Amino acid sequence: MYRRGQSCPFSRGITTNNKDIMTLLFVSNAYPEAPGVYLFKDGKQRIIYVGKAKNIRKRLGSYFRPPKLLPLKTRAMMSKAAGVDILCTTTEKEALLLESSLIKKHHPRYNICLRDDKQYVLFKLDAKADFPRLTLTRRVLKDGALYFGPFISSHGARQTLKAVHRLFRLRRCKDTVFRNRIRPCLFHHIGQCLGPCVLDVSKTSYADMVRQVRMFLGGQSRELIAGLKELMQEHSDRMEYEKAAEFRDLLKGVNQTLERQAVVFHDELDRDVIGLVRNSQGTGLSVLFIRQGRLLDSKSYFWPIVEGDAVLESTGGEDNAPAEEEPDVLTELLESFLVQFYGPEQYIPRRIILPVSLDSDSTAEVLTERRGAAVRLTPARGDAEKRLVEMARANAMEAMKQREPDMGNLLAEQLLLPARAGRVEAVDVSHLGGQGVRVGMVVFEDGGPRKDAYRIHAIPELEGTHDDYLALAHWAKRRVAAGPPWPDLLLVDGGRGQLSAVMRALAEAGVEPAWPVASIAKAGRSGGELEDRVFRPGRKNPLPLKPGGKALLFLQHLRDSVHRFTISRQRQSRKKAALESRLTSIPGIGAKTSRILWNHFPDIDAMRKASLEELAALPGLGPDKAGKVYRGLRSEGGGS
Incomplete structure (x- = not known):
């Protein structure tokens, strides 16, 4: 009887790509007739495929047949397989969950793997609050809130959110701002918020608006339209024409939005x-x-x-x-x-x-x-x-x-990579005279950006230095420590020197040569170089990529993306530090008070214009610190 996690190598330790020999060496009764997960590995013991089975013996037996009887993907996978491990489970359901967990952890080469957990955007409405707020989220929690969606396009979701706010005038501010606001927001002044934060808005009238939003987002279009028509007619009968016009415009906006969605079932189910x-x-x-x-x-x-x-x-x-x-x-x-x-x-x-x-x-x-x-x-x-x-x-x-054409395969072909470059990471260094050293990383998967995977790394150990090579080495070791998913290609902004620095750091961290690495250097016009050059380890000369070709254009786009990202984040951190120092330079004002002020005001000018009473009313500030801020900013700005 096999225990959970027991390894079952086929072929008795022999490694070969001849599947006819593998078929002869496969002994079906060596495997249990039980549910579980099987992990095919290549000759270097890397997991290349994870599968689950209700009956491990029967499922594995289906792989060991003449190659011409196997589906193409299975045939390709078996041409690389050199061993298989099994993990037995109690039930098939448990095997399914374990399979999903292992795929996310190892990203096997031949599995379908969804690397992005943030699949889509939903609307969230906290119906338990007195004055609920409609927000966008990617997570469904068991918190009693109502969720509507999904929207795959975050842009489309934001446009719909704008339409909802324009039509139904729910509050937009966060709870902390809502509880401490002392005057209506800009959206109230332009007619897109009822202003429940400071105005006398009844819970009943706001609840009516929330009910209409729920009907709108929940697809109860017929009930919503009928209700709006009835309200419009009631106000018209009472000669409240301005109010009737509001419901007429609301009805028109609702109809225009609903027209964009095709009705495919009349049972109104999800x-x-x-x-x-x-x-x-x-x-x-x-x-x-x-x-x-x-x-x-x-x-x-x-x-x-x-x-x-x-x-x-x-x-x-x-x-x-x-x-x-x-x-x-x-x-x-x-x-x-x-x-x-x-x-x-x-x-x-x-x-x-x-x-x-x-x-x-x-x-x-x-x-x-x-x-x-x-x-x-x-x-x-x-x-x-x-x-x-x-x-x-x-x-x-x-x-x-x-x-088509697949960029991952194109990069593999032209950069002489061992496999398709599905995930490409690019890095760049930015600093100002050795100050505020930052290393930025952007990620592209299957030719498109994965912005949620972008990262910026501060390197405080190198403050005051101008050593880009050392900064890249620091980053490389941090990247190894961060763990998978690993890149299929790492692109460094720079020439042979930057490439060597990263390769040395990866070798010291024990991962070289697991990641293919390349660097891209801008054309040196003074040296007579007319095109950007791409370098790979072990080659003295740059790769002969076609000028204007898709592979080179993609690498240039990747290089420019990481360059812009790193510089923008470096500038942001510099600006933030400068602004915070203006507040913390006031005697008695520290980082905590600075954060309170920045959470309530958009800039220094707004803080300076605030009255002493407004400052003292901020939670966590108090009269004493409010006075220090008031006097400190007024003396700095020359105000009265």
């Missing part, structure tokens, strides 16, 4: 629809979000087949044609996606329509537990649902077309 397409280029998947019967938004993914594998480079002959996808492959892919996509802090609808049936209830059990209510995972039923699955599939196909 559901997601998933479409899937797989071919020799990779896997495309799209999710349609239907809320209250309306198609609200969609999100598409594309995972290319990993290039550079021997099985993919061979051509011709029927033995090299990819096998038909088996049901096990598709269900395993969908289960892995669902558990990663619908995380514990994501909104999960009551029903998810799939392109195929799943062979167990374990995924539905996981999502039901996360949602706190039943979740049904079913294939399409009826013509309407089948059309939506086909629409999602068409979206997935379009996502595949738009990704």
Whole structure:
């Protein structure tokens, strides 16, 4: 009997890429007939694929067949596999959760991996508050608040939020500001806030506005429109024409917003629809979000087949044609996606329509537990649902077309990398005469920016120095300590010197040569160099990249992005330090008081113009410190 975490190497320690030999050496009864997770490893003991199974023995047996009988991706993975470990679990549901956890931890080369936990944006309305505020969030908490969405485009969500504020005039300020405000905000003056912070706004009238917002965001369009028409008519009958005009304009704005959302179901229920397409280029998947019967938004993914594998480079002959996808492959892919996509802090609808049936209830059990209510995972039923699955599939196909040519594969080819560059990190150093040393890092995944992964590192140990090489070395060691996900390519802004500094630091940290590293140096016009140069370790001369080619343009864009990011953050920190010093230079005023002031005022001028009474009313300040600030800023500015 295998215990949890027991290693089961096949081939008795032999490493070979000949799958016919592997098939002969595979002994099925060496593996348990139990649920669990299996981890394929390559010759360097790196995890290249993680899968889960209801029956480990049966599932592993499906991999050890003649290559021509395997799907293309499985064939590619098996051409690199040299061993397999298993982790036994009590139930299939437990195996599914463990699989998801291991994929997020190790980012295996042949798994579908959602690296961004922040899938989409939702609206949050704290209905328990006396005067609720509508905000945007990416997390669904069990806090009693109401959540509406999702929106894949944060820009689209912000535009809708602006429309809601313009139409319904809810407060925008944070709770701390709301409790301490002494005069109405600008939005009240332009008619976009009722001003409950300081004005006599009844809880009943505000609650009516909140109810209308809930109906608007919740898709109860017919009830909302009927209610607004009734209110408009009531005010008109009472000859309150100005008030009637307000409801007329509100009704018009609501109708214009609702017209942008297509009605696909008249039952006004929430559901997601998933479409899937797989071919020799990779896997495309799209999710349609239907809320209250309306198609609200969609999100598409594309995972290319990993290039550079021997099985993919061979051509011709029927033995090299990819096998038909088996049901096990598709269900395993969908289960892995669902558990990663619908995380514990994501909104999960009551029903998810799939392109195929799943062979167990374990995924539905996981999502039901996360949602706190039943979740049904079913294939399409009826013509309407089948059309939506086909629409999602068409979206997935379009996502595949738009990704060509794949930048990760192009970089791998032209920069002589060992594998596709899916995740590229770029670093740059910025300082002012050796002061305020900052190293910035930007991240691009699959050709696009991952701004939530951008980082800025202060290097206080190097204050007063001008050593960019040492700053990069400090950063490299910090990057190693930060852990995965690791980059498929690290790009350094600079020449051979900067490249060498990073390589030495990585070697000292024990990771070299795990990361491919390159540097990009600007053209030296005085030296007769007309184009930027890209260097790789072990090569004296720069790589012969085509001027104006897509690979070089992408690297230049990446270099410019990290340069702008690092300089802007360095300037921000310098400005913040200068402004804080103006306050802390006042006798008796420290960093804590400075933070209180900055939390309530946009700039020094606003602080200087504030009355003594306004300053004393700030929580945590008090009359004594308020007087010091008042006198200190007035004497500095020459005010009376």
